[in-house]
Amino acid sequence: MNIENETLPSSAAKGNQSYTEADTAINPIKNSITADTEIRDKLLRARIKLLGNILGKVIKSQVGESAFDAVEKLRTGYLQLEQAENPALQAELTEFIESQSAKELAPIIRAFNLYFSLVNLAEEEHQYHERQSQLKSEGPFWTGSVLNTIGELKAQGLDAGQVQTLLNKLHYIPVFTAHPTESKRRAVMDNLRRIFLDIGALNEADTYNNKYVKDSIYQMLEMQIQVLWQTDEVRRQKPTVEDEIRNGIYYFRQSLFDAVPEVYRYMERAIAKHYPDDNIETPNFLSFGSWIGGDRDGNPFVTHNTTVQALLLQSRAVIYEYQQRVLDLGSKLTHSRFISPISQDVIQRSENADDHLIAAVFKKRPERFKDEPYRRLLALIHGKLQQNIEYLEARIDDDPIDKSHFAYHSESDFLDDLELIHHSLCSHGDENVANAELKDLIRLVKTFGFYLMRLDIRQESTVHTEAVADLFSHLGVDYKSLREKEKLDILAQHVASATIIDIQHLALDDMTKEVLEVFNVVREMRKDISEKAFNNYVISMTHEASHIMEVLFLAHQVGLAGYNAGKPYCDIQIAPLFETIVDLEHIVPVTQALFENDTYKALLEASGNQQEIMLGYSDSAKDGGNLSSAWGLYVAQQQIMVLADEHGVDCRLFHGRGGTVGRGGGPTHFAILSQPTGTVRGSIKFTEQGEVLSNKYSNTETAMYELSLGVTGLMKASTGVVQSQVKDNPEYFEVMQKLAKDGEACFRKLTDDTEGFFNFFYEATPVTEIGLLNIGSRPSHRKKGNLSKSSIRAIPWIFGWAQARLTFPAWQGTGYALDNWIEQHGDAQLKEMYQNWPFFRALVSNIQMALTKTDLDIGAQYSLLGQNQQVAQTVYTLIADEYKRAEQRILEISCNQTLMADTPSLALSLSRRNPYLVPLNNIQIALLRRYKSDQISEEEKALWLPELLNSINAIAAGLRNTG
Numbered sequence: 001m002n003i004e005n006e007t008l009p010s011s012a013a014k015g016n017q018s019y020t021e022a023d024t025a026i027n028p029i030k031n032s033i034t035a036d037t038e039i040r041d042k043l044l045r046a047r048i049k050l051l052g053n054i055l056g057k058v059i060k061s062q063v064g065e066s067a068f069d070a071v072e073k074l075r076t077g078y079l080q081l082e083q084a085e086n087p088a089l090q091a092e093l094t095e096f097i098e099s100q101s102a103k104e105l106a107p108i109i110r111a112f113n114l115y116f117s118l119v120n121l122a123e124e125e126h127q128y129h130e131r132q133s134q135l136k137s138e139g140p141f142w143t144g145s146v147l148n149t150i151g152e153l154k155a156q157g158l159d160a161g162q163v164q165t166l167l168n169k170l171h172y173i174p175v176f177t178a179h180p181t182e183s184k185r186r187a188v189m190d191n192l193r194r195i196f197l198d199i200g201a202l203n204e205a206d207t208y209n210n211k212y213v214k215d216s217i218y219q220m221l222e223m224q225i226q227v228l229w230q231t232d233e234v235r236r237q238k239p240t241v242e243d244e245i246r247n248g249i250y251y252f253r254q255s256l257f258d259a260v261p262e263v264y265r266y267m268e269r270a271i272a273k274h275y276p277d278d279n280i281e282t283p284n285f286l287s288f289g290s291w292i293g294g295d296r297d298g299n300p301f302v303t304h305n306t307t308v309q310a311l312l313l314q315s316r317a318v319i320y321e322y323q324q325r326v327l328d329l330g331s332k333l334t335h336s337r338f339i340s341p342i343s344q345d346v347i348q349r350s351e352n353a354d355d356h357l358i359a360a361v362f363k364k365r366p367e368r369f370k371d372e373p374y375r376r377l378l379a380l381i382h383g384k385l386q387q388n389i390e391y392l393e394a395r396i397d398d399d400p401i402d403k404s405h406f407a408y409h410s411e412s413d414f415l416d417d418l419e420l421i422h423h424s425l426c427s428h429g430d431e432n433v434a435n436a437e438l439k440d441l442i443r444l445v446k447t448f449g450f451y452l453m454r455l456d457i458r459q460e461s462t463v464h465t466e467a468v469a470d471l472f473s474h475l476g477v478d479y480k481s482l483r484e485k486e487k488l489d490i491l492a493q494h495v496a497s498a499t500i501i502d503i504q505h506l507a508l509d510d511m512t513k514e515v516l517e518v519f520n521v522v523r524e525m526r527k528d529i530s531e532k533a534f535n536n537y538v539i540s541m542t543h544e545a546s547h548i549m550e551v552l553f554l555a556h557q558v559g560l561a562g563y564n565a566g567k568p569y570c571d572i573q574i575a576p577l578f579e580t581i582v583d584l585e586h587i588v589p590v591t592q593a594l595f596e597n598d599t600y601k602a603l604l605e606a607s608g609n610q611q612e613i614m615l616g617y618s619d620s621a622k623d624g625g626n627l628s629s630a631w632g633l634y635v636a637q638q639q640i641m642v643l644a645d646e647h648g649v650d651c652r653l654f655h656g657r658g659g660t661v662g663r664g665g666g667p668t669h670f671a672i673l674s675q676p677t678g679t680v681r682g683s684i685k686f687t688e689q690g691e692v693l694s695n696k697y698s699n700t701e702t703a704m705y706e707l708s709l710g711v712t713g714l715m716k717a718s719t720g721v722v723q724s725q726v727k728d729n730p731e732y733f734e735v736m737q738k739l740a741k742d743g744e745a746c747f748r749k750l751t752d753d754t755e756g757f758f759n760f761f762y763e764a765t766p767v768t769e770i771g772l773l774n775i776g777s778r779p780s781h782r783k784k785g786n787l788s789k790s791s792i793r794a795i796p797w798i799f800g801w802a803q804a805r806l807t808f809p810a811w812q813g814t815g816y817a818l819d820n821w822i823e824q825h826g827d828a829q830l831k832e833m834y835q836n837w838p839f840f841r842a843l844v845s846n847i848q849m850a851l852t853k854t855d856l857d858i859g860a861q862y863s864l865l866g867q868n869q870q871v872a873q874t875v876y877t878l879i880a881d882e883y884k885r886a887e888q889r890i891l892e893i894s895c896n897q898t899l900m901a902d903t904p905s906l907a908l909s910l911s912r913r914n915p916y917l918v919p920l921n922n923i924q925i926a927l928l929r930r931y932k933s934d935q936i937s938e939e940e941k942a943l944w945l946p947e948l949l950n951s952i953n954a955i956a957a958g959l960r961n962t963g
Contacts, residue, residue, distance in 0.1 A: 342373050503516070805859050
């Protein structure tokens with residue numbers, strides 16, 4: 001693609017006017033940025049221009065001049081329309097799109113899709129390059145850098161003891177899910193990783209102006225973009241759950257095994273700089289969770305066998321990584337016992353190993369490395385890990401073998417061997433050697449164990465209720481007819497009993513058997529893989545305290561919880577998930593009933609006295625809108641922490657955030673800082689999914705940055721652990737309560753009360769076709785054939801509207817609520833809230849980003865796809881009017897001239913994409929019109945479907961999010 005005269009959306013040159021003059025004249029975003037931002041953006045534009053030109057060259061070589069000319073016609077034509085209305089040109093471009101066959105549209109869509117991938121990559125590498133430059137020049141550093149954060153804590157007066165206390169409380173837990181929002185294939189991501197590294201190498205070559213190296217890199221880039229052009233963007237088959245498990249593991253191999261130790265090094269360097277005379281230890285504060293293979297809510301393909309497979313695959317992946325690192329260490333720790341005073345414990349452990357293990361490892365050379373004890377012990381460690389891998393692979397291949405007694409029985413035994421070597425190295429003056437690769441490996445083992453990610457199990461509450469009712473029916477009890485208190489009493493009575501219901505000869509429902517098998521898997525895999533293999537059992541759609549007690553009852557059935565010799569024990573932690581607006585309002589009575597139940601409280605204390613509460617952002621936002629959801633979640637967090645304190649329970653909040661603002665997403669650092677004061681106490685757990693995973697963790701360099709941003713946000717938000725915090729202004733709460741109420745009313749007027757709204761949604765957006773994209777194993781609706789708001793999942797709900805460039809789920813009701821408040825009270829207090837309240841500022845900032853991704857002109861074109869145009873235009877007008885209100889009021893209270901003026905780099909990034917999204921949206925509209933038409937045959941529809949799916953993929957890449 002030829003982008004020589006291009007930087008920002010409206011940069012097509014007018015006559016001989018330069019692109020700089022054109023941009024300044026017509027682009028308000030560019031006018032609002034600083035000179036420093038402009039200089040930095042110019043460097044990025046140069047890199048994008050290079051990649052665009054290489055892509056143009058590849059298009060010509062691969063599919064010919066005609067395809068290249070078609071891409072250029074649309075690109076330049078829509079750029080001109082960005083500058084000025086031209087009905088004749090608009091009609092010409094529409095006619096051109098309509099005249100293209102499916103075969104002719106394919107390379108056009110591919111070109112734009114690949115261009116977005118390259119732009120995203122260039123921006124990511126540019127940001128990394130900027131951070132490296134800041135580090136080399138010793139600042140100023142980016143907001144949320146570890147160096148800055150530790151410096152800020154010292155400036156606030158925290159002494160070494162307080163910092164140590166804060167670090168000891170720190171626990172940052174991203175949880176990977178397979179929610180189907182990732183439309184990028186692993187093969188594509190692998191190719192993009194290679195291009196990312198080459199762009200970095202090009203920056204280095206630019207520094208030294210090495211023409212030979214630069215020419216070589218240009219050739220490599222062309223070759224890689226050429227391969228990328230020939231690689232399928234979309235999966236041809238729907239992924240299985242096992243595919244999703246492997247996708248989750250991919251990010252650890254790709255980046256996280258290298259990124260995690262670096263995050264700890266960031267922390268150690270920052271502490272050494274700001275607290276040089278204090279002996280502050282850096283404890284382990286990172287761990288990872290997963291729902292992939294454990295989340296069976298609404299996914300019939302996740303069974304108890306799937307859960308076993310997930311743990312086996314995870315365990316194999318992490319142990320294999322350890323084995324490779326042990327092999328590498330063996331080639332580096334070549335100390336001779338005749339030169340170094342190596343500890344006797346190391347020497348004895350390396351010499352006194354079992355003869356059979358020695359034979360297996362050293363074959364016919366049993367005396368190998370006798371004089372190099374570290375190498376010998378590491379070789380034996382490698383051999384023991386090999387036994388673990390062979391056991392796991394046999395189980396994965398459904399050909400199980402007994403675990404060798406040489407294999408490690410737990411991660412703690414492996415860790416003990418590594419720490420023995422570390423202590424020995426430190427004892428003879430090689431502390432710097434010990435704290436290099438060996439310490440990195442120790443950090444990995446403490447972070448990942450033998451399980452890689454701690455697996456959560458998730459199931460919907462009614463499934464447990466049915467299973468419990470089935471079991472009790474064989475005792476003559478009509479469980480479902482009982483009142484709530486009666487349910488709690490009978491469940492507690494059975495959990496406290498030493499006996500269980502004998503199910504051996506009972507004719508149980510198939511689902512009851514499956515539910516019990518899941519609990520059996522939890523029990524067995526804790527023994528087989530690790531006691532830490534599982535984290536929490538999450539209950540979605542929790543409405544009553546009995547829903548939690550039902551899970552405890554089922555766990556008791558298989559021996560995971562109960563009483564042993566009169567003492568309570570509990571090897572399972574249960575997390576209720578509160579999802580809807582109504583559920584959030586009931587969070588206190590439900591949880592209070594649990595804490596006041598003697599049996600539950602006793603088992604909770606036996607399990608560590610930590611109650612995890614999960615908050616659902618996606619469904620609450622879909623239910624009542626973003627304003628109502630955000631405020632409901634804020635209030636619920638405050639209330640539940642007060643309740644937990646009253647009952648002496650350690651409460652950890654688990655945030656079920658999506659990728660987009662409409663699903664509770666947004667920048668992690670600021671999201672943590674915007675939590676209610678006093679509710680973040682060192683530990684936080686949250687979901688990461690789909691495009692968020694690939695955006696954050698496809699490259700080691702970005703993964704380090706993202707993890708450190710999250711950790712520093714957690715540290716700042718948790719300072720109340722060691723010092724008093726300023727409480728939030730209660731006057732702000734009253735304002736927010738009113739805004740949330742009005743916002744919800746406006747949102748429900750559109751989504752619940754507008755006749756024909758959901759018919760319009762399915763007609764005017766590609767939401768139905770999104771279900772045909774092979775990006776996830778889980779169905780897009782909770783109930784087959786039910787197309788209501790309660791049935792559709794939050795991801796396709798957001799995904800569908802985003803494709804039509806109507807991102808109203810993130811802001812509908814905002815303008816109405818702000819308008820009402822300002823008309824009655826003026827804007828002074830809202831401006832004060834924006835300046836002084838992190839929650840409100842983060843909320844408004846996220847809404848600005850969603851507003852920026854809206855394009856009412858494009859949305860109007862999608863609205864014409866509605867079969868009932870009276871309904872279609874009613875819906876569209878409600879959305880468009882609210883957009884205008886929201887934009888006006890948000891600019892007013894933020895005192896900005898343009899949306900996102902506070903984040904100019906991000907504003908430029910979004911603005912840069914729009915001219916390339918517009919042609920894609922117009923292509924998609926034409927494809928939807930054809931595909932949804934009753935006038936064409938199924939065979940003809942089948943011709944258009946692949947390109948429609950490719951257009952969905954391409955627009956998602958341009959917006960940088962799906963659901």
